[in-house]
Amino acid sequence: MSKLFVSDDEDEPMTNTGSESPTFIPQDHGEDEDPVVSEIPMIITSKPAQTQLCALQYPGRPSARHYENESHVLSTRLKPSTDLLEADVPIDTSKFFDVNKSDEWGGVNKQTLSGVLIGLEGYYAANVQNGEIVLCQLDKVAQLRPSLNYIDKEIATARDLHRLENNHSGRDTVQVVQMSVKSSNDNAPRLGEALMARKKVEDESFTQLPWVDSSSEASLALKKEIFQADNRNVLRSNTNEEDYIGLLVKDISAN
Amino acid sequence: MPPKRRDSVRQGSSRHSVKSAASDESFNELLKPMYKGKALTDEINTAEDKWNLLPAFLKVKGLVKQHLDSFNYFVDVDLKKIIKANEKVLSDVDPDFYLKYLDIRVGYKHGATEMDPILPPHECRLRDLTYSAPIYVDVEYTRGRKVYSNKNLEIGKMPIMLRSNKCTLNGASEGRMASLDECPLDPGGYFIVNGTEKVILVQEQLSKNRIIVEADEKKGIVQASVTSSTHERKSKTYVVTKNDKIYLKHNSIGEEVPIVVILKAAGVTSDLEIMQLVCGDNATYQDLFAINFEECAKLGIYTQQQALEYLGAKVKTMRRHKLTTLQEGIEAVATTIIAHLTVTDLDFKEKALYIAMMTRRVIMAMDNPKMVDDRDYVGNKRLELAGQLMSLLFEDLFKKFNSDFKANIDKILKKPNRATEFNALLSINVHSNNITSGLNRAISTGNWSLKRFKMERAGVTHVLSRLSYVSALGMMTRISSQFEKSRKVSGPRALQPSQFGMLCTSDTPEGEACGLVKNLALMTHITTDDEEEPIKKLCFLIGVENISAIDSSTLHSNFGVYLNGTLIGTTRFPSKFVTQFRKLRRTGRISEFISIYTNSHQNAVHIATDGGRICRPLIIVENGASKVKAHHLLKLKQGRMQFDDFLKQGLVEYLDVNEENDCFIALYEKDLSEQITHLEIEPFTVLGAVAGLIPYPHHNQSPRNTYQCAMGKQAIGAIAYNQFKRIDTLLYLMVYPQQPMVKTKTIELIDYDKLPAGQNATVAVMSYSGYDIEDALVLNKASIDRGFGRCQVLRKNTTVLKRYPNHTQDIVGGMRVNENNEPIFQHASLGPDGLGEVGCRVESGQVYINKSVPTNAGESVMNHSESTHRETPVFYKAPEPSYIDQVMMSVSDNEQALIKVLLRQTRRPELGDKFSSRHGQKGVCGIIVQQEDLPFNDDGISPDIIMNPHGFPSRMTVGKMIELISGKAGVLNGSLEYGTCFGGSKLEDMSKILVDNGFNYSGKDMLYSGITGECLQAYIFFGPIYYQKLKHMVLDKMHARARGPRAVLTRQPTEGRSRDGGLRLGEMERDCVIAYGASQLLLERLMLSSDAFEVDICDKCGLMGYNGWCTSCKTAEHVVKMTIPYAAKLLFQELLSMNIAPRLKLEDVF
Incomplete structure (x- = not known):
């Protein structure tokens, strides 16, 4: 079995978290076409307490174009218990921008990206510095997609208008409303789990989060803090390969 | 000269006993020639003696292991899952009330180490009982403010599969079996219900929760379909092409929905991302797919909300509480479409990917028509066994049980002022017969009706054929197909290359079921379900990138990892991943029945943990050498190693059909080379038991x-x-x-x-x-x-002595004697008890059970008329006499006396x-x-x-x-x-x-x-x-008749030997007689010897009258008599009854 994953796995009993771990190179099973080129030390750091490290992915955005500098994120919002994250980014109005459409939609000048934070195990933020790789475990990952909610808003307003109009031109008859008392608990519609989740999201309100651009000083400082590798103790594993594999499959236990 | 092999076995066994006592050195000596690859020693020859693995396999697995495994899984694992899924019974009336099921057990009580004693199977056979064990549940419920718990509540009885781990015969020695009147060679795997042995045949189905891509080249349609099956429902989702555009189709969605709309509804709003998910960077696929964006743009759908509302408006559902169209849309995407993936939060990514994958498969098949799946490929099939069918049935009955129970407690709780505190347990036992009788009825009739799937299946169970040992065995390995027998397609009937070693190549019936009914080969195993979640976790641990964090644009540049058909992640190094996974399996870290294989056409690694896959063991080959060495086989022979040890040590592994396709398997040891990955244990295992x-x-x-x-x-x-x-x-x-x-x-x-x-x-x-x-x-x-x-033919006759409500009952009378005090002819074989004496000869017309029924059985208890009995003896009627072999008298489960008489005939060939x-x-x-x-x-x-x-x-x-x-x-x-x-x-x-x-x-x-x-x-x-x-003997078939009984309706001779029927002059025979021109013979055969009938016909009106009188003309003047077939007369009358008047016009013949 390869020892590839020994260093960065949480199943590994670690005596000292922030310590340097010895480098493991995948042991080839006699396949010589994959030779060892170089060895790089890997360092696992622990992030400062009460810091959440989340990765934001922007599918559909070329990886070369970061949201920074002039196209930096304007504001971010989070619904803490449902982990819905929204970020506003500016739109480049100089190119490919339809002013008429924008006016139609009530003057769109920013794009809203939204996504749900998902907890993922075994994902790390890494930085290569001084010939070393420094790893810091991520808490959550979110894929942010453009949500185009101005279109939904426009449709909603149109619908409201339509309804109002209908009400005005409608019959002026007096409607008799019959009131009936229903017992509270038996006839309430039982929502499916997905609907419940949506209801929860809708019920919760956003809390604003301050955005710090990656080029700013504070952000650089934090980055430095996270990737500061001061503990260079070599991490000795006290599990052998056999036990390690046992740990991997501990909840399967075939036989 | 005797053949070498036989000699070697004899020598081998004697020398082994000496060898086992010898030191390690002498042992090494024996091994050496193997390692050098030199000539093999006489004792062990891996090429020939590896067949010893086969008896070792059968020792562990047996021939009906698939049935037993499946049933054991059902009673031990599946039942608990069902309980878990239907854990709580709540009341609509009292919100505080609940009853919770904690545990379920079949056959043994809480804390008990041993099974409850149950009636031995043979007694059940003889007494027409059901071989079953009680089902115990542990419950926790509220009573007033307090929570009570109750253990060992019996909710019904579960029919027990013979030789399963709940059976008394499980692990019994031959001596114990003999004392229970049970045959140690009997394979088990069947049920005894009301005294008859019933087998639930293995059912073959298309695999569930997998994408199947098919193309109709004539119509130019490509479709990917997936049958989603969960505990709750079954539904089928299609992704189809229509005029080169792709749509999603589902039964509960009114019309086909453009695929892009669905993907947007599932949260992939960006066209770019859709393109990336479906096509990757393949330009051909992109061109094929691009048209679909127009469809969506025409509808003006840009956001997820719009798409969900569009979808919600199309859904046709039956709901008690109306939802908004948006909610309907969410519900459709979350639960209805591809129902086996249920989304519990707002992240539809998994579902979007699944739909995108289906679309991709459609695009692939559009681009290259060869990229379609084969329905008949054995790897795309799953076998449904007794356990799975029982589990479906039990869950249905258990749900019914709970809803009845709920209705019951609601009724009581609704009463405004109850005198005592409500005790739920009092009402739970009331209808406890439902589960028992439901299970019994389904197994004994073979009608599987499941309410929640709206499934009605008939002919699931069959009576175990006990014609001979092999016929019983053959029945246990039989697989029946869901295909209709009448359909004229050759595909499902054809011999499939992929069935090699899995299904017998020879054993299939002739005629209409040819190729649809199959048999298992000798060394097959059918998997049971394995847990998915730990495998998923393991995949991530050994380097699979989680799908939730993958960038859509790189999705198709790597190999996708699919767990039971669902994409869970990607891997950059598929072969390495597969090798590592297999290594874990070979070391026994994960279940040996989990299969993994690479599909290079789809850039995919598929892992299967689901039940019902057919697999078989093969010897692992590494570097051109079999892992099974001579010393292993020696240990096997000496009994120091079992088949399971071979599995654990990674010498032998199970491959299912899909994984087999990913391997090179050598037939013989001489064929081994570097590329070979596996070696056949024995080639004759392509055939089945029969x-x-x-x-x-x-x-x-x-x-x-x-x-x-x-x-x-x-x-x-x-x-x-x-x-x-x-x-x-x-x-x-x-x-x-x-x-x-x-x-x-x-x-x-x-x-x-x-x-x-x-x-x-x-x-x-x-x-x-x-x-x-x-x-x-x-x-x-x-x-x-x-x-x-x-040969001997033994025939059973059963009589029940009924009890009637007025306390009268059937009795068995003694014999009647003639004046010489000798029994009359009819009673010659009776004993003084009115039953035939064992060993007596019974001839046709003689009585062997002299039963009488009370004449006043229908009357009430009140009028005390003296009960008299009318004789209703059981006569023997056959061309040859029989001898009374056994007489059994017992009490069936409804307290009525049961008499079984076994009659024996000894027949010599004729x-x-x-x-x-x-x-x-x-x-x-x-x-x-x-x-x-x-x-x-x-x-x-x-x-x-x-x-x-x-x-x-x-x-x-x-x-x-x-x-x-x-x-x-x-x-x-x-x-x-x-x-x-x-x-x-x-x-x-x-x-x-x-x-x-x-x-x-x-x-x-x-x-x-x-x-x-x-x-x-x-x-x-x-x-x-x-x-x-063979069982076809003249004595059972010989038949002739001159005169005899006639059918009441048509007055034609009855049909069939058992009714002493006539011998039919059929249509073809009739044709011959017509062609020959023998009209008088025809008249005689078809009318005079059959149903000639004299009718009165009125020459004037042409209708039939009677007694020389025409009822319509009110005259006897024109009535003439003539002979016609009674069937013709019947036809005329039936026509008259529906307002058609057939009128006969008569002429003189001569």
């Missing part, structure tokens, strides 16, 4: 083997060790069965040699007497006298009885000849059977000839020879034995005519062949 009986099947024309598979199940033989204790409706037994001279390995493995069905007959292949045309056989009378082909060899060569007895008149050889041996040589050229059953030679050599040598498929005793060796014993090498002998004493003109092929007597 086809394995055929000696030298590889020399026969293939259909002959198939014919034999059908006939082997009809052969009369020994049924089980407890055959004389059984009281079955109909039982055929052979009086002197013999094990075949030419055996196969399979015969030994399935213990056919212990319960054989046939006899070794000396056969002369020659013409004799002319009574041997059309495969008829000439039988030697002396052989018959000596007991050849003699003209017209059917025989067959093991090569699909059947024939009836044409003549029985005195031994003096039969030819004999130099030793004075005369044949038992003479077979006409014309049977050979067209049938090409060379195996039969080799069987004769091997058999003859065996007789001369004093040994049993082998005719194992792809092996067996070599013809050359056999000829050598013949020559050494002074016989002709080819098996031909010089015979002398028994009549003239002259030497016959030709040498005759002469030797022993194993012959089976």
